[in-house]
Amino acid sequence: QVQLVESGGGLVHPGGSLRLACAASRSIRVFRHMGWYRQAPGQERELVAKLTKDGTINYPDSVKGRFTISRDNTKNTLYLQMNSLRPEDTAVYYCNVELGPFTVDGSIITSWGQGTQVTVSS
DSSP: OOOEEEOOEEOTTTTTOOEEEEEEEOOSSSSEEEEEEEEESSSSSSSEEEEETTEEEEEOTTTTTEEEEEEGGGTTTTEEEOOSSSSSGEEEEEEEEEEEEOOOOOOOEEEEEOOEEEEOOO
């Protein structure tokens, strides 16, 4: 399995920026997809950014042009840079990774982090 730990959340004013990090307990070099999701109270979890194996990156219109997903394989870490933050961005942000298939047995590993709170308020 792989454990994921998000960090970097906090309280910021509208227009501010935050950089979220998702540290994995093992290599993330071999993956199917990696992404960030968010969930506000009373709302369903929604996709924020997704990186697929072929290099395709998807963002919903609500964050397009403001959020950027990236990774650092040497640090086993996935990042989400968030700029021009708005009050409606307030939510718990979760990291999700799907690793594999691995050469040894063809297995797939899927994991979610515990979440980090992002609050955008004046």
